[in-house]
Amino acid sequence: MNAVLCVRRAGTDPPLSIVSVAGLARGGDIRPGRGGGPDRIVGMLAAMPLPPTTTPSGDEPPIRGRDDACPGALRLHPADDGSLARIRVPGGLLTARQATVVGRVAEELGDGRLDITSRGNLQVRGLEAGCGAELAARLRTAGLLPSDRHDRVRNVVASPLSGLDGEGYADVTGWVRELDAVLCGGTPAEHGELSGLSGRFLFALDDGRGDVATLGADVTLIATPDGGALLRMAATACRAAGAGADRCVVADDVAQRGAGRGGDTPRAVLWVRGGDAPRAAALAAAEFLTRVRESGTRAWRVRELPAQHAVTTEGVAARLAAAGIDAVPRPDAPGPKTPQPPPAPGLVTGPEGRHAVSVAVPLGRADADQWRLLTALASRSGADELRMTPWRGVVLPGLSPDGARDACSALSEAGLVTAPDSPWLGVGACTGRPGCAKSLADVRADTARMVADTERAAGGTAWGAAGAARRAGDTARGAAGAARRAGDTARGAAGAGRVAGDTAPGDDRDEPGPGTGTGPDPGLVPEPGPEPGPGPGTAPLPVYVSGCERRCGHPGGRWVDALATGDAGYRIAVRGARRDTPEADSVDVTTEQLAGAVAAARGTT
Numbered sequence: 001m002n003a004v005l006c007v008r009r010a011g012t013d014p015p016l017s018i019v020s021v022a023g024l025a026r027g028g029d030i031r032p033g034r035g036g037g038p039d040r041i042v043g044m045l046a047a048m049p050l051p052p053t054t055t056p057s058g059d060e061p062p063i064r065g066r067d068d069a070c071p072g073a074l075r076l077h078p079a080d081d082g083s084l085a086r087i088r089v090p091g092g093l094l095t096a097r098q099a100t101v102v103g104r105v106a107e108e109l110g111d112g113r114l115d116i117t118s119r120g121n122l123q124v125r126g127l128e129a130g131c132g133a134e135l136a137a138r139l140r141t142a143g144l145l146p147s148d149r150h151d152r153v154r155n156v157v158a159s160p161l162s163g164l165d166g167e168g169y170a171d172v173t174g175w176v177r178e179l180d181a182v183l184c185g186g187t188p189a190e191h192g193e194l195s196g197l198s199g200r201f202l203f204a205l206d207d208g209r210g211d212v213a214t215l216g217a218d219v220t221l222i223a224t225p226d227g228g229a230l231l232r233m234a235a236t237a238c239r240a241a242g243a244g245a246d247r248c249v250v251a252d253d254v255a256q257r258g259a260g261r262g263g264d265t266p267r268a269v270l271w272v273r274g275g276d277a278p279r280a281a282a283l284a285a286a287e288f289l290t291r292v293r294e295s296g297t298r299a300w301r302v303r304e305l306p307a308q309h310a311v312t313t314e315g316v317a318a319r320l321a322a323a324g325i326d327a328v329p330r331p332d333a334p335g336p337k338t339p340q341p342p343p344a345p346g347l348v349t350g351p352e353g354r355h356a357v358s359v360a361v362p363l364g365r366a367d368a369d370q371w372r373l374l375t376a377l378a379s380r381s382g383a384d385e386l387r388m389t390p391w392r393g394v395v396l397p398g399l400s401p402d403g404a405r406d407a408c409s410a411l412s413e414a415g416l417v418t419a420p421d422s423p424w425l426g427v428g429a430c431t432g433r434p435g436c437a438k439s440l441a442d443v444r445a446d447t448a449r450m451v452a453d454t455e456r457a458a459g460g461t462a463w464g465a466a467g468a469a470r471r472a473g474d475t476a477r478g479a480a481g482a483a484r485r486a487g488d489t490a491r492g493a494a495g496a497g498r499v500a501g502d503t504a505p506g507d508d509r510d511e512p513g514p515g516t517g518t519g520p521d522p523g524l525v526p527e528p529g530p531e532p533g534p535g536p537g538t539a540p541l542p543v544y545v546s547g548c549e550r551r552c553g554h555p556g557g558r559w560v561d562a563l564a565t566g567d568a569g570y571r572i573a574v575r576g577a578r579r580d581t582p583e584a585d586s587v588d589v590t591t592e593q594l595a596g597a598v599a600a601a602r603g604t605t
Contacts, residue, residue: 070199072085073151074136074145075152081111081125083131085110086121086123088144088154090180091180092121093173093176093385095384096386099375100375101138101144102144103372103375105135111126112367116366118391120387120389121388146180154183155199155203157390158205159205160387163207164395170274171207172205172207175205175277176205179278198300200301201218202218203281204219204220206222206223208225209337211343214339219281219284220233221281227274229272231280231284233288233302270313270328272320272325272326272328273326283316283320283323284316291311295309345360354399356395356397356404357399357408358395359393360391360417362415362448363444363447369414370415374386381399381403383396423455423458426540427542427544428542428545431552438548439547440547440548440565441547441564443564446591457596541560541574541602541603542555546561558575558576558577559576560572560574565588572586572587572598572601573587
């Protein structure tokens with residue numbers, strides 16, 4: 001039987017094309033006159049629109065009609081500039097050898113560049129069709145794909161300076177490695193099948209300084225001065241059916257929605273011994289999966305659970321006790337220290353004469369030369385590692401004082417940010433053209449020009465911004481790669497309907513929160529973006545430049561929205577707080593006026 005497949009881009013009518021499944025099985029391609037192998041067909045079918053997610057109004061949980069569509073190392077997503085792979089790097093920890101392997105993967109299989117996401121993961125773009133098997137084999141050999149079944153659930157952020165600067169209560173890098181091992185190899189009898197976690201579920205391991213504890217993770221471990229850890233589950237900020245206006249919040253958690261997004265810091269649920277902390281975090285995730293099954297929903301994150309199926313302190317404690325882990329409810333236990341901002345670019349002084357260098361990567365994208373430099377510096381350090389941060393930066397530990405200063409100089413010359421007052425800080429952008437067909441502009445090139453204009457207006461030397469602009473705004477190479485891989489308009493349109501385009505800040509942002517009815521489709525590619533710093537007034541508002549109204553990857557909290565309105569125009573507004581009225585208070589500007597308008601909105605003029 002020759003079945004017929006109707007391919008429809010989301011929101012379009014009529015269908016884009018009708019193809020024969022039998023033809024696809026013979027290696028055909030949905031583009032007329034094109035040929036493609038089975039790997040490409042499987043990838044395209046996997047990325048086709050699935051039953052939609054309905055996001056209700058008010059505080060009701062979203063109704064998930066499908067599993068999440070986050071990409072991974074095995075699940076590639078087609079984009080307008082080729083396929084996209086996201087490589088999970090728990091805690092952002094890479095050995096120098098692993099970093100070398102990833103760099104070669106990007107150069108030999110992709111477009112040569114690497115994106116750092118807002119969960120400290122890596123993303124390779126511009127992959128050719130049919131390269132999935134080779135990509136997976138290389139990653140397995142390097143230890144970056146320890147379990148195929150658990151590829152997309154290894155989402156772990158950790159304090160990037162842990163053990164390097166004398167701050168915090170514990171070095172949580174050991175927790176990272178143990179939790180990863182438990183996630184990939186836990187026995188079903190104890191942890192359940194943790195491969196059932198969505199690609200959006202997030203663990204955060206905070207060494208007590210309070211940097212990653214504010215990122216809105218589903219399960220958070222916070223080191224305590226007594227050698228233990230506070231185990232905290234995210235709030236279920238949703239309304240039970242028939243509960244009227246009463247809101248449900250997990251016991252011992254938060255008293256209001258928005259905690260971790262500029263509100264009160266959520267309280268810890270349980271105290272556990274430090275040696276038990278990684279297993280306790282995995283068991284807490286297993287308790288979440290139990291609640292998901294009981295609810296009959298497909299909740300991706302803890303906050304999406306219906307109120308009557310919320311994860312409770314009692315439920316987690318009982319599961320820990322059954323596994324032989326002592327857990328003490330600590331509803332009044334203090335949280336981490338005063339939350340600290342992300343590591344500032346520059347030198348980081350550590351104990352015993354060892355230093356580290358903190359580097360910001362403009363727009364989270366490193367080209368091949370920059371990545372090779374980072375890898376070479378890591379291989380020469382005593383630590384032989386580099387750490388990627390949830391703020392799309394890199395930390396190089398284990399350097400001597402002289403080596404750290406030399407590294408700063410070399411990295412700055414390469415167009416990376418090593419100065420704490422760089423105009424690049426707090427600036428993000430989506431993929432834009434040519435990688436995303438929905439984008440109205442090459443937003444990365446426009447953002448790079450905006451930063452260079454900002455630095456010139458401030459009277460500083462523009463060479464740093466100009467160097468980054470040459471890399472972030474290199475549209476010629478991107479356009480050539482897109483033309484070589486995308487091939488035609490039909491594929492570009494279909495790909496844009498399936499892929500959000502980027503994770504900047506990722507990165508990783510699925511939606512502003514359950515029940516808001518705003519933000520990009522939670523099923524699209526971007527990881528949830530990081531939350532803002534410690535509070536208003538301590539730093540300029542973050543700015544995010546978007547190519548279309550999906551605003552894929554925008555930050556949390558209050559932020560300056562620069563939305564492309566065409567090839568040469570942007571609409572500027574402040575979003576993220578109830579008092580903001582972005583539609584009423586927005587201003588339209590040309591690309592040449594972008595720097596001044598954004599500076600005014602950020603409060604930096």
